[in-house]
Amino acid sequence: MLTRRGAYAWGILTISVALAACGAQDRIAGQAFGPALPAPPVASTAPATVSTTPASPPPATSSSAPPATTPKPAAPAGRVVVLDPGHNGGNAANPAAINKSVPAGRGKTKACNTTGTATDAGYAEHAFTWDTANRVREILAGRGVRVVLTRPNDSGVGPCVDQRAAIGNRENAAAVVSIHADGSTAEGAHGFHVAYSAPALNAAQGEPSQRLARTVRDRMVAAGLATSTYIGSNGLSPRDDLAGLNLSERPAVLVECGNMRDADEAARLSSPDGRQRYAAAIAEGILAYLG
Template identity: 60%
Template sequence: MWGRGVLVAVLGSVLLAACGAESAGTAPTPAPTSTESSGESARPTTMSPTTTTTTSVRKPPASVVVLDPGHNGGNAVAPGEINRKVPAGRDRTKACNTTGTSTDEGFGEHAFNFDVAQRVGDILTARGVRVIFTRDNDTGVGPCVDERARIGNDNAADAVVSIHADGATAPGARGFHIAYSAPPLNQAQERPTRTLARDLRDGLRAAGFPLSNYVGEDGFSPRDDLGGMNLSTRPSVLVECGNMRDTGEAAAMSTPDGRQRYAAAIAEGITTYLVG
């Protein structure tokens, strides 16, 4: 970990704008997922006044971040590939990958995850971070959860962040939570991962996103069944940005401005972690 940096606030003519205001064993069972369709994910050239903007001038030290947009656009038409069993840690196997969920209107989680990850990558790259993605398009199949973990391990990532959205059907279920491997299987899954989870939780909460009211506690969800987290030897977390079956959260996730808000908050959390 690096020494805690200083956040420089530029006073005078600069006006800061912010938009108001997420275990196995003991944790609740994760929400079910369903097959989704792809949706519009074009990035805006301009941001609306309601979009959270980031004016942070913090520059992390030289760092490598792996961004893992969950699922993939071609998974639904390749059941043989995504259902084959792969290592998932803790002497278990599980399906290579899944299709993910979608909003009631059909905007797919895979498309949301990919677009948000690209936006986070743009912000971090502008701050001098080397960003690596586990997939570079939203039309392919996989990669499997063990391969996603391997990408972070092989690149000695300073942080691995998997980006997802949930599909809970319980009435009123909403809010984000951060999942991570627990109990830890290696040193990286101990304090470094918990710190990364906390910084991401705080970044999303500061941006006005509500904590989950149906999974985990205080925005955290320790899990022992997530292959990508179990197999990671780097600080690694999974962000469930919200519930795509909640009308309000689905509306935000389905718009470019809403996805930019999520991306800015996630990028801030990662930057806080890297600055140390």
């Protein structure tokens, strides 16, 4: 038979163990699993320690501790952006695959893809576009935008230009931005330009795409980047021959960030600081467009 003092001690121990078990359940229930792309992991906080030797009897009732972590809110509806890093690192070694004909819109066909250009020092356009697109992705992800890339790495082949357009359509993207660099050999050719499909083939290619082009152009100018001296006007270039734009059913533009054959721009395009500058300007343009 328990004495009164023994019963009291036994009650304290029972309540303390129950509280400790409850705390363990709270820690498991409080784990949050954010989206794999692009939200960063949420740090956990240590649960409060429950004493097993209280100085006085615990209250008759107690509330459970709050969850250790709180899930981050999802990106606002409609804020899905597709980034299309031009070309791919494996294209040059697979000519049969990238030379096959695919639909290009407006009743035409063109090659699946191309190898892209390079600086005179050998820095490849596909490497520039991959690195810059991922820098844009990181900025947008930090602002709550879900980002989809049209290719998973810089060592594969393709995808073909029609497939790249299909990705933006399938994702119902709020904006599609294809990132490139040019390779003009014209004397003095330098500067960026933003292309959009014209004449428009659907409503998304009209005012929405033109506004996206203007907004990205404006942020790039604000970043101190010069507009093209050899194509388009004031940094804008309406095009009817770019399959990724012709086949898009979402607001879409293609950014030629600069001329890789111009010595000054080649140096900027080849440097991490330069690529970050381009990425920041493009990301700010996308964010301004999304509002």
